[in-house]
Amino acid sequence: MTQTPTPATPVHWKVVVDAGDPHAQADFWAAALRYVVEDHSALIGKLLGAGAVPADLTVESHGRRAWRDLAAVRHPDDPYEEESGTGHGRRLLFQRVPEAKTAKNRLHLDLHPGAGSREEEQARLEGLGARVLRRVEEPSGSWLVMADPEGNEFCLH
Structure with missing residues (x-):
């Protein structure tokens, strides 16, 4: 059976960067690019309140709850989801990894x-x-x- 192709829809993407300290990296790149650090505190508060995630997966950053191992920055003019704080446009996500950078970037x-x-x-x-x-x-x-x-x-x- 041949499927009818669906109209071409652009793929949503973000650049993910491994980091030893995702919050420090997010702060640097937000300042460097004049972006904003995403605020996920409303979603985190909702999940903590429902008992869906343990508190040790979060930290305090910029006076609000943030994910311990993830931080993201987005372009200030791009759309974002108010409930989660997640950007839907130009975005960098920093994720904690245990190892330090050891070689030249491939990207x-x-x-x-x-x-x-x-x-x-x-x-x-x-x-x-x-x-x-x-x-x-x-x-x-x-x-x-x-x-x-x-x-x-x-x-x-």
């Missing part, structure tokens, strides 16, 4: 702050805890390879 973010503002943005990112790993000068352009506080590489164009 990274490229940040494009706008023409003529790379040096100012570099200084701002370094103030947040990033560091420059190297400068790249090629015929196709120049950029900085930087690392976030846990060593994950990203490029600043």
Whole structure:
């Protein structure tokens, strides 16, 4: 039997980043991208109240309950679910893992702050805890390879 193809619906996605401290990483990337840290406290409160999750799966972050091992940031203009605080657009999710980063990323973010503002943005990112790993000068352009506080590489164009 041949199935009729369904209309092409874009796939919802998020970038998931392994982290030693997901809340610190979320704070860094929220500031770096000018995003907001997602607030899941209403959902967590509901689940705790119903006895559906134990309290030891949560921590206090920014004066509210948060998942111990997960933190996310989203673009401030994108839609989100009010009941859970979960973004439905541009989003990074940081999940706790036991091991430290050991090799070069296979995936990274490229940040494009706008023409003529790379040096100012570099200084701002370094103030947040990033560091420059190297400068790249090629015929196709120049950029900085930087690392976030846990060593994950990203490029600043």
